[in-house]
Amino acid sequence: MNHKICPVAMLAQQLIERRSISPEDAGCQDIIAQHLNCFGFTVEPMHFGDTKNLWAWRGSGEKTLVFVAHTDVVPAGDETLWTTPPFMPSIRDGSLYGRGAADMKGSLAAMIIAAERFVEAHPNHRQKLAFIITSDEEASGVNGTSKVVQALMARNEKVDYGLVGEPSSTERIGDVIKNGRRGSLTAQLCIQGVQGHVAYPHLAQNPIHQALGALKELSMIEWDQGNAFFPPTSVQITGLKAGNGVSNLIPDQLHVQFNFRFNTESTYSMIKNQVENLLERYALDYQITWILSGEPFLTPKGELLDAVLNTVQHYCDKPPDILTTGGTSDGRFIALMGAQVVELGPINHSIHKVNESVSIADLQLLTKMYQRIMEQLLLT
Numbered sequence: 001m002n003h004k005i006c007p008v009a010m011l012a013q014q015l016i017e018r019r020s021i022s023p024e025d026a027g028c029q030d031i032i033a034q035h036l037n038c039f040g041f042t043v044e045p046m047h048f049g050d051t052k053n054l055w056a057w058r059g060s061g062e063k064t065l066v067f068v069a070h071t072d073v074v075p076a077g078d079e080t081l082w083t084t085p086p087f088m089p090s091i092r093d094g095s096l097y098g099r100g101a102a103d104m105k106g107s108l109a110a111m112i113i114a115a116e117r118f119v120e121a122h123p124n125h126r127q128k129l130a131f132i133i134t135s136d137e138e139a140s141g142v143n144g145t146s147k148v149v150q151a152l153m154a155r156n157e158k159v160d161y162g163l164v165g166e167p168s169s170t171e172r173i174g175d176v177i178k179n180g181r182r183g184s185l186t187a188q189l190c191i192q193g194v195q196g197h198v199a200y201p202h203l204a205q206n207p208i209h210q211a212l213g214a215l216k217e218l219s220m221i222e223w224d225q226g227n228a229f230f231p232p233t234s235v236q237i238t239g240l241k242a243g244n245g246v247s248n249l250i251p252d253q254l255h256v257q258f259n260f261r262f263n264t265e266s267t268y269s270m271i272k273n274q275v276e277n278l279l280e281r282y283a284l285d286y287q288i289t290w291i292l293s294g295e296p297f298l299t300p301k302g303e304l305l306d307a308v309l310n311t312v313q314h315y316c317d318k319p320p321d322i323l324t325t326g327g328t329s330d331g332r333f334i335a336l337m338g339a340q341v342v343e344l345g346p347i348n349h350s351i352h353k354v355n356e357s358v359s360i361a362d363l364q365l366l367t368k369m370y371q372r373i374m375e376q377l378l379l380t
Contacts, residue, residue, distance in 0.1 A: 008363045009096055011035070012109035015071065016089040016098035022072035023143070025052040025135035028105075029071055032056075032133060035112050039119045041131075046151060051136040051143035055152065058119065061127035065161040065304075065377050066339070067115070067370070068145065068330055069108040070137035073100035074352050081354045095357045103351040106358040107165030107366060108133070114370035118378075127378040130159070137330055141293075145330040149337060161304040161377055162334035162341040163370070167348035173362045174312035174369065178343035179305055180229060180298035180324040181332060185260040185268055185290065187275065192285040195252035207254035208242050214282040215256065218275065223266055229298055230263030230324050233271070263324075264296050294328040297335035304340040307376040311369045312344075344369065 005013075011031075018026035029052055033043045036056045046053040052071075057064070076086035076099045084090040089098035096106065115129060134144035152159070168178050191211045196204025215237065223233035239257035243249060260271055272290055279286050299305060305322075312320045331341040346366065350356045 005091065006360065006364060008109050008113045008367050009091070009360045011112060012096055012101065012106045012358075012363060013089040013098075015105040015109060016096075016100050017087060018071075019087045020071050020073055020100070020135060021075050022139035023051045023136035025071050029054045029133060029135070032071075032108070032112060032131075035116065036131070039116050040123075046148050048143035048147040051134060051147075053135070053144060053148045054131065054133040055148055056133075057128055057130040059125055059128040059378070061125075061378070063160045063377065064128040064130055064158055065163065065374065066130040066132055066159050066334065067111045068132050068162055068164045068334055069104055069111060070134050070144070070330065071105070071108065072135045072138050073103070073105070074138050077354065083355055086356070091360065094361060095359050096363070097355055097357045099356055101350075101356050101358040102167050102346045102348060103356070104165050104167060104345060106363050107167070107345040110363050110366040111165055111370055114367045114374065117367075118371050118374045122375070122379060125378045126380065129374060129378055132334070134330070141330070145333045149333045153337060159334060159337045159339045162331060162339045163304070163308075163373060164329055164331040164334070164341065164343040165345040166329050166331075166343045167346045167351050168343045169345065169347045170349070171347065172316065173347065173365050174316050174320050174344065175318075176323055177308055177312070177320045178324060178326065178329075178331070179322050179341070181294070181296065181326065181328055182230060182261045182263055182324065183268070183296035183332075184293040184328050185262060185271060186293065187258050187260075188289040188291070189256040189258070189279075190287045191254040191256070192287075193250070193252050193254070196250045198248045198250055201250065204250040206250050208251070210282070210284060211254050211256065214278055214284060217278060218258070221274070223260075223271065223274075224263065225265070226263055227265055230265070230296070233260060233262040233266045235260050262296060264298055268292050268295070294332040297332055297341060298324065299335075299340045299342060302340050303377060304342050307373050308342050308344055310376065311372045314372065315365060315369060
C-alpha cells in the first residue's frame with residue numbers, strides 16, 4: 001500500500017482489502033470503530049443473526065445527523081476478468097480500483113475522514129453526529145439497518161437528518177442527489193389447477209390458461225399517475241414457472257412472481273386489495289404471499305436538503321438534479337424515524353461491475369462535502 005496517498009484513499013484501500021461479501025463484514029467495522037474511538041465517539045456493536053451492525057455517536061445536542069453506510073459488497077464474479085484482483089486495491093491513473101470502491105467503501109471512508117476533520121475543527125460541536133453501518137445492504141438486509149432502526153426506536157433514540165452515501169452521482173460528484181425512493185413490493189402467486197394428459201383437457205384444469213387473462217389485465221392497470229416527485233407506480237412480472245418440461249402433461253400449478261415499484265400516491269394495502277380483487281374476479285384458485293421490501297419516502301425542502309444543495313453549489317458552481325429514481329436504499333429505514341433523508345455519493349457508472357473504481361479526487365471532494373454538511377447542521 002502507498003502510504004503517501006491521502007487519508008481517505010488509504011482508508012478506502014484498507015476497507016477494500018477486506019473480502020466482505022454480503023452479509024460478511026470481514027473486519028471492516030473494526031477498522032471503522034478504531035477511527036471513531038480515537039475521536040471520542042461511543043461505538044455500540046448491534047449484531048443480529050449473521051449481520052454485523054454499528055451504531056456510533058458523539059455529542060448530545062437536540063438534533064442528530066446520522067451518516068448511513070454499508071461495509072458489504074456484491075461478489076466480484078469471475079476474478080480473472082479484473083485487471084487487478086478485486087480485493088487487492090490498486091491505484092491507476094488517479095482512480096482507486098477494487099470491489100466496493102464506489103459502492104460504497106469509498107464514500108464510507110469519506111464519511112469517516114470528514115467526521116475526524118469536523119471533530120478536530122469543532123471538538124465542542126453543539127449537536128449530535130452519528131453513524132449507522134451495516135454488513136448487509138446488498139443481500140436481504142433483514143438483519144441490517146432495519147433492525148438497528150427498530151432497536152433505536154424502541155429506546156426512543158431520535159434522528160433528525162440521515163445522509164446516505166450510496167453512489168447517487170452520474171457524471172460528476174453531486175450532479176444528482178436523491179431525496180426519496182419508491183417503495184418495493186413483491187408478490188409470489190400460485191395458481192392451482194388440475195393435472196392431466198394434454199389429450200384429455202376436459203379432465204384437467206390448466207392453470208396457465210386460467211391465469212392468462214388476469215395476468216394480462218394486471219400488466220395493463222394504471223395504478224396511479226405519479227406526482228411531481230415520482231413516476232407512476234409500475235408492475236413487472238419477473239417469473240413464471242409451471243410443469244416439468246414434459247410436453248404431454250398439463251401442469252397442476254402455475255407460479256408467478258411480480259414486483260411493484262410504487263410511489264407516495266399508492267400504498268401497500270391499496271395495491272394488495274386491487275390485485276386480490278382482480279384474482280377473485282377471474283375465479284382463480286390461488287395462494288399469494290406479499291413481501292414488502294420498503295415503503296416509498298420523500299424528503300421535502302428542509303434543513304438537510306438545503307445543506308446538501310448549498311454544499312453542492314459551493315463546490316460545483318451548479319445545483320444538482322434532485323431525483324427519486326433507482327431501486328431501494330437503506331434510507332427507507334431512516335425515514336421511518338421521521339428523519340429527513342438525502343443520498344449523496346460517488347459516481348455510479350462502475351458499481352457491481354468488473355474493474356469497479358472511484359476517482360481519488362472525487363473521494364477528496366466528497367470528504368469536503370460531507371464535512372461542510374456537518375458544519376451547517378451541527379454547529380447551530
